[in-house]
Amino acid sequence: MSGTAQTAQSLLDKATGRLSRAGIADAALDAETLLRHVLGWDRARLVTGAREFVTQAEAARFHSLVDERAARRPLQHLVGTQAFWRHEFLVTPDVLIPRPETEILVEAALARLAPLERPRVVDVGTGSGAIALSIAAELAGAEVHATDVSEPALAVARTNARQLGLEARVQFHCGDLLAPVRGLRFDAILSNPPYVDRADAASLAPEVRDHEPALALFPAEGDAYAVYRRLIPAAAPLLREGGWLLLEVGQGMADTVAGLCTQAGFTVEAVLRDLQGIPRTVVARVAERAP
Ligand SMILES: C[S@@+](CC[C@H](N)C(=O)[O-])C[C@H]1O[C@@H](n2cnc3c(N)ncnc32)[C@H](O)[C@@H]1O
Known part of the structure; x- marks a missing residue:
C-alpha cells in the first residue's frame, strides 16, 4: 500500500472490494467493523468522520486485519x-x-x-x-x-x-x-x-x-x-x-x-x-x- 494519506471512506471502499473478492458475504459490514475497531469509533462517529484522514499507523493496522479477514479468520477473533x-x-x-x-x-x-x-x-x-x-x-x-x-x-x-x-x-x-x-x-x-x-x-x-x-x-x-x-x-x-x-x-x-x-x-x-x-x-x- 502507498504511504499517501487516506480517508476512512477510501479505506472502507477498498477493503469492501477486497473482502467481497475473498468470498465474504458481509464484506461492507466486516470492513466497517474492523475500521471502527482500529479507530475506536462507534457507527455515528464513522458517519461523521468518513472524510477524515487516518494516520499511517491506523491504516497499516487496518490493512493487516483486512488481510486476516480475507484469509477467512472469523471477524470475532479479530475484534475479540x-x-x-x-x-x-x-x-x-x-x-x-x-x-x-x-x-x-x-x-x-x-x-x-x-x-x-x-x-x-x-x-x-x-x-x-x-x-x-x-x-x-x-x-x-x-x-x-x-x-x-x-x-x-x-x-x-x-x-x-x-x-x-x-x-x-x-x-x-x-x-x-x-x-x-x-x-x-x-x-x-x-x-x-x-x-x-x-x-x-x-x-x-x-x-x-x-x-x-x-x-x-x-x-x-x-x-x-x-x-x-x-x-x-x-x-x-x-x-x-x-x-x-x-x-x-x-x-x-x-x-x-x-x-x-x-x-x-x-x-x-x-x-x-x-x-x-x-x-x-x-x-x-x-x-x-x-x-
Ligand atoms: C456448541 S459449543 C456451545 C458453547 C456455548 N454454550 C454457546 O452456546 O455458545 C459446545 C461446548 O460443549 C463443550 N463440550 C463438548 N463435549 C463436552 C462434554 N462431553 N461435556 C461437557 N462439555 C462438552 C465444548 O467444549 C463446547 O464448549
Missing part, C-alpha cells in the same frame, strides 16, 4: 468479542462464537424460570459462558452452574464472568456433561452441545472449520446425535419435579432429539424455530408427579 443477548462476550479460538439462534434458548429458559424465586440452573458445554451468564444476569435469585470438558474454554467463561461482574453468581465445573453436578437437582438443564457430524466438516465455512474448536463442533465420538443420546437420559434424574430440559439442535435434528426426550420420560412442550424458520430449540419437561 461477540454480542450475545444483552452483553459483549470475549471470544478466543478456545470457544464457540455465540450464535444469535442460541438466544432463543435463553429467551425460552427465562420465560419459564422467571416466576421461580431461586431457580437452580445448569448450562452443559458452556463455552464462552454466553448462556449461563445471560441467565445469571437476568435472574438475580438464580443459582447458576456451568460445565465444560475444555479447561481453556472455562478460562474464557470465567473471564467473561469477571468482566460482567457475575463471578460470584456462576459456578464453573470442568468435566463430562452433567458428571460434575451429579449431586444437585435442577429446575432447568440447558445445553447447546456439539452437534455437527464429522462427515459434514468439509461443508462448513472456513471460518468455522479452520478456526472454531473441534470440541465445540463435533461430538468426541459417534454421530451428530451422540451427545444428545448420553445427555438426555442423564438429565432426567437430575431435574426437580416439573423441571425443564432445553436443547439447541442442528438443522433437521429436532424430531429425532424430541423422540429421544420422549423415550427418556420427558414431555416435549415445544420445538422453537429460529429466525430462518429452522426448528432450533427443543423444550422438554419432566412429568409432574401425581398428587
Whole structure:
C-alpha cells in the first residue's frame, strides 16, 4: 500500500472490494467493523468522520486485519468479542462464537424460570459462558452452574464472568456433561452441545472449520446425535419435579432429539424455530408427579 494519506471512506471502499473478492458475504459490514475497531469509533462517529484522514499507523493496522479477514479468520477473533443477548462476550479460538439462534434458548429458559424465586440452573458445554451468564444476569435469585470438558474454554467463561461482574453468581465445573453436578437437582438443564457430524466438516465455512474448536463442533465420538443420546437420559434424574430440559439442535435434528426426550420420560412442550424458520430449540419437561 502507498504511504499517501487516506480517508476512512477510501479505506472502507477498498477493503469492501477486497473482502467481497475473498468470498465474504458481509464484506461492507466486516470492513466497517474492523475500521471502527482500529479507530475506536462507534457507527455515528464513522458517519461523521468518513472524510477524515487516518494516520499511517491506523491504516497499516487496518490493512493487516483486512488481510486476516480475507484469509477467512472469523471477524470475532479479530475484534475479540461477540454480542450475545444483552452483553459483549470475549471470544478466543478456545470457544464457540455465540450464535444469535442460541438466544432463543435463553429467551425460552427465562420465560419459564422467571416466576421461580431461586431457580437452580445448569448450562452443559458452556463455552464462552454466553448462556449461563445471560441467565445469571437476568435472574438475580438464580443459582447458576456451568460445565465444560475444555479447561481453556472455562478460562474464557470465567473471564467473561469477571468482566460482567457475575463471578460470584456462576459456578464453573470442568468435566463430562452433567458428571460434575451429579449431586444437585435442577429446575432447568440447558445445553447447546456439539452437534455437527464429522462427515459434514468439509461443508462448513472456513471460518468455522479452520478456526472454531473441534470440541465445540463435533461430538468426541459417534454421530451428530451422540451427545444428545448420553445427555438426555442423564438429565432426567437430575431435574426437580416439573423441571425443564432445553436443547439447541442442528438443522433437521429436532424430531429425532424430541423422540429421544420422549423415550427418556420427558414431555416435549415445544420445538422453537429460529429466525430462518429452522426448528432450533427443543423444550422438554419432566412429568409432574401425581398428587
Ligand atoms: C456448541 S459449543 C456451545 C458453547 C456455548 N454454550 C454457546 O452456546 O455458545 C459446545 C461446548 O460443549 C463443550 N463440550 C463438548 N463435549 C463436552 C462434554 N462431553 N461435556 C461437557 N462439555 C462438552 C465444548 O467444549 C463446547 O464448549
